[in-house]
Amino acid sequence: MLTIQQIENARNKALLYYEKAGMVLTEAEKKAIEVADFGLSDLEKIGLEVLVYVNTERVCAKELVMFPGQTCPEHYHPTKEGRLGKEETFRCRWGKVYLYMAGPRNCIPISEGLEDYKDYFNVAHEIVLNPGEQYTVMPDNLHWFRSGEEGAVVSEFSTRSTDEDDVFTDPRISRFTVIGS
Numbered sequence: 001m002l003t004i005q006q007i008e009n010a011r012n013k014a015l016l017y018y019e020k021a022g023m024v025l026t027e028a029e030k031k032a033i034e035v036a037d038f039g040l041s042d043l044e045k046i047g048l049e050v051l052v053y054v055n056t057e058r059v060c061a062k063e064l065v066m067f068p069g070q071t072c073p074e075h076y077h078p079t080k081e082g083r084l085g086k087e088e089t090f091r092c093r094w095g096k097v098y099l100y101m102a103g104p105r106n107c108i109p110i111s112e113g114l115e116d117y118k119d120y121f122n123v124a125h126e127i128v129l130n131p132g133e134q135y136t137v138m139p140d141n142l143h144w145f146r147s148g149e150e151g152a153v154v155s156e157f158s159t160r161s162t163d164e165d166d167v168f169t170d171p172r173i174s175r176f177t178v179i180g181s
Helices: 004-020 027-031 115-120
Strands: 034-036 048-055 060-066 071-076 088-101 125-129 134-137 143-158
Touching: 004 027, 004 034, 004 048, 004 060, 004 088, 004 143, 060 071, 060 088, 071 115, 125 134
Parallel strands: none
Antiparallel strands: 034 048, 048 060, 060 143, 071 143, 088 125, 088 134, 088 143
């Protein structure tokens, strides 16, 4: 659970990262930034700050902010009721992102500070994204990602986003943040 003050602090911090990436947001967009802690109340380690531009039946566009070392936990976007899971392309705008996918293990994943979560990170095919680089994750593919030491801003372009259907390897995760007083 995050407090209203923690959410506000994270939004304000995220705005600084959008500025670093040269992005201009409207006042409405600034207020719409979602702070996702995945129900773990450990935002500095596990979490994202998300601005959704559009999410229709066919397309979705988001801007993700990741603070230094912040991690989006391992998950996949399942095919459900005959509808393919989400296909998403991540494009790094600022900073550095370490994307870990299913596939031949080619590294020891960067996991400093994630000791409490280590049992829930299984894939270790690393793809490093620097500004201007992108990678597409196909539906039903297990993946997780983490920002570099400066943090990162990442554009996500995808088919329809149904976050409520995401399947996480950590059973403690809840996709939507609970807000306390």
